[in-house]
Amino acid sequence: MELRYSEAEESFRATLREWLEHSLPAVPPQPSREDWVARRQWDADWQRRLFDGGYAGLNWPKEYGGQGATPTEQLIFFEETAKARAPYVGANFVGTLHAGPTLIEEGTGAQKAAHLPNILRGDEIWCQGFSEPGAGSDLAGLRTRADRDGDDYVLNGQKIWCSFGQIADVGEFLVRTDPDAPKNRGISWLILPMDLPGIEIRPIKTALGSSEFCEVFLTDVRVPVSQRVGAENDGWRVTNVTLKYERGTAFVSELIDSLRLCRDAAKLTSDAAHLRELGHCYAAFDGLWSLTKRNVSQTSRGTAGAGGMVIKLAYSEARQRFGELCLRMLERDGLHIEGNELVEERLRTLALTIAAGASQIQRNIISERVLGLPREPR
Amino acid sequence: MDLELSDDQVSLRDGIQALLAGRFDMERVRTGFDRAMYDELAEAGVFSLISDGFVWADAAIVFEQLGEFCVPGPLVTCAITGECASHVETSTVAIEHVSTVDYVYQIADTVTRAPASSFSGVASDWPLDPLTPILKVGSGVFGESVGDAELAQAFRRRGTVLTAAFQLGMAQRLTTMTVDYAKSRVQFDRPIGSFQAIKHLLADMVVRNEVARAAVYAAAAHLDEPDESGLDRTIAVAKVLAGEAAVVNGKTATQVHGGMGYTWEVDVHLYLKRAWLLETHFGSAESRCDDLAAILSA
Structure with missing residues (x-):
């Protein structure tokens, strides 16, 4: 055990800090939340700056234009960019963190060449078409059909919770190619250009009042079979190959941000009960920050503990607890959202325990994979 | 790192x-x-x-x-004094293991001690933790000065980390024994560990252990660093999380063991009682949360 970073890692950190100091003043103010064209541009510009600075695709192999960074460097990158309040990955999320790595692992040469450079430069925004109205926690029960017709698939169905759907160029879509196979064996992974005829996108208004999620309706959408990634009916496996790219760093930005918000919130109150609860929230976030470092340590050794399964569950619940505290501390000062980051965050965090694996599903997973308890129906 | x-x-x-x-x-x-x-x-x-x-x-x-x-x-x-000793902090109403140890230390603003034989009082015939004998103190003076505020701080930091580590181990073992029980105990023709109501309780035990373990290791590794900035914060976090893990896992273990969890025969109560006892050592979770808030407000 050792808290100190190596000289090479400290030098990586110092260079990054210098680059951030130099680059951030040139970043224009963040556009308004519902100006999707401007938001896309802002996120894409930041990705381009990362690309020009040599920080794009940090965890991608060098042969695909990435930086081939170590897990610890990846951790430092997220830590330092969050501390410097640099733009978050935003609309580049699906492309840089999920679709890109999937193509690297499973794509053909042509598929890689068509998309990877664009993703790294911020020229191509991706969205994700996985969930459906009838397939949420039970994702493998998805029913959007892709029927083979010559060299095309013909898609019919409906997707939901598609982040940045309204501005995406391309989507990674899971579709059913064999309705008769057991449900997770009849799924294929497709690259879907979002401007194809038959695709209709409707934003969903969230409880926050924002519209980052979309519904996507697919009516007789023709996609060439060459847009399939991996073998037909092998999409369930394909979609899970990206786990090794995350390397325990999934919530670094969020945790650094949470620790900062705790320090900010300490200025809001002198009430002893609120302060005690604030100390408690801080302990939860700081413990998760240590757990993140421990996960990265294990990844660096090529091992994996239970930490990765724990962080999402524990972080989302701690963050809701913190948000609740903030509302109570702000009292009637918290009755308007504009200019009130803590109130906005309280609303946004309602989704944390639901999105990307509801807390109840996470508990099932931990009890089955870590503790070996009997499995739920699949 | x-x-x-x-x-x-x-x-x-x-x-x-x-x-x-x-x-x-x-x-x-x-x-x-x-x-x-x-x-x-x-x-x-x-x-x-x-x-x-x-x-x-x-x-x-x-x-x-x-x-x-x-x-x-x-x-x-x-381990922190190098003697066969127990200790008190600010409160002196109860002293542990008096009849076995050589010295009783007081770790407060400074460090003082007295021979264990110098304390008189009433031995509890029904201590909370049956494995930790308690002397309800009538009188006794910690006459001998052992060290100044600096030593008190060092003892408190090291003591907190080792206590948190001990609590972490208890939390882990409570989880192991409870999972084993949930796999073997059959009701409604199924192991009770197949019910989500039980599985989720057990998953939460894992969550507490994993987070506490990382916090304890980070605090211990920080003690080994010459740079003390942030050390008290890291240590307080470890104590909060490990203390909670031990106590809450103790309560969960009792619940999942059902009626057996309320018996003297099953070991769960021994762990839970020790967990409660250790919450009175080097700051409870609540007082350590207050410390963290004070650090944040400073």
């Missing part, structure tokens, strides 16, 4: 685990702390790790294992 055990630390953990499994089964643990137990642990090097060339991270690993086995005695005090 590495918060995972090194190969040497894995060997150290396995070594102490083998020793405890061989000589400190629950039958012996239930006999309580005595001088033979102290001598045996001292001979194994448990109280002299730092002077023997180990670091605090190593000591945390050892104390985590002592916690797993619920080994009784003022083990943390022995």
Whole structure:
């Protein structure tokens, strides 16, 4: 055990800090939340700056234009960019963190060449078409059909919770190619250009009042079979190959941000009960920050503990607890959202325990994979 | 940066685990702390790790294992003072293990001590933790000065980390024994561990252990660093999370064991009671949350 970073890692950190100091003043103010064209541009510009600075695709192999960074460097990158309040990955999320790595692992040469450079430069925004109205926690029960017709698939169905759907160029879509196979064996992974005829996108208004999620309706959408990634009916496996790219760093930005918000919130109150609860929230976030470092340590050794399964569950619940505290501390000062980051965050965090694996599903997973308890129906 | 055990630390953990499994089964643990137990642990090097060339991270690993086995005695005090001693902090209304130890320390603004034989009072005939005898103090003076505020701070930091490590070990063992029970206990023709109501309780035990373990290791590794900035914050976090893990896992273990969890025979209550006791050492979770808030507000 050792808290100190190596000289090479400290030098990586110092260079990054210098680059951030130099680059951030040139970043224009963040556009308004519902100006999707401007938001896309802002996120894409930041990705381009990362690309020009040599920080794009940090965890991608060098042969695909990435930086081939170590897990610890990846951790430092997220830590330092969050501390410097640099733009978050935003609309580049699906492309840089999920679709890109999937193509690297499973794509053909042509598929890689068509998309990877664009993703790294911020020229191509991706969205994700996985969930459906009838397939949420039970994702493998998805029913959007892709029927083979010559060299095309013909898609019919409906997707939901598609982040940045309204501005995406391309989507990674899971579709059913064999309705008769057991449900997770009849799924294929497709690259879907979002401007194809038959695709209709409707934003969903969230409880926050924002519209980052979309519904996507697919009516007789023709996609060439060459847009399939991996073998037909092998999409369930394909979609899970990206786990090794995350390397325990999934919530670094969020945790650094949470620790900062705790320090900010300490200025809001002198009430002893609120302060005690604030100390408690801080302990939860700081413990998760240590757990993140421990996960990265294990990844660096090529091992994996239970930490990765724990962080999402524990972080989302701690963050809701913190948000609740903030509302109570702000009292009637918290009755308007504009200019009130803590109130906005309280609303946004309602989704944390639901999105990307509801807390109840996470508990099932931990009890089955870590503790070996009997499995739920699949 | 590495918060995972090194190969040497894995060997150290396995070594102490083998020793405890061989000589400190629950039958012996239930006999309580005595001088033979102290001598045996001292001979194994448990109280002299730092002077023997180990670091605090190593000591945390050892104390985590002592916690797993619920080994009784003022083990943390022995390790930080180098004596066979128990300690009090600001409150002197109850003193532990008086009839077994040589000294009782007071770790408060400064460090003082007195021979255990100098304390008089009423021995509790029904202590909260049956393995931790309590003297309800009538009188006694911590006359002898051992060290100044600096030593008190050092003792408090080290004591907190080792106590948190011990609590972590207890939380882990409570989880293991409860999961084993949930897999074997059958009701409604199924192991109770197949019900989500139980599975989710057990998953939450894992969550508490994993977060607490990372926090304890980070705090112990921080003790080994010359740079003390943020040290008290890291240590407070470890104590909050490990203390909660031990107590809440103790309560969960009792619940999942059902009626058996309320019996003297099943070990769960011994762990839960020790967890409660250790919440009175080096700051409860609540007081440590207050410390964290004070650090944030400063």
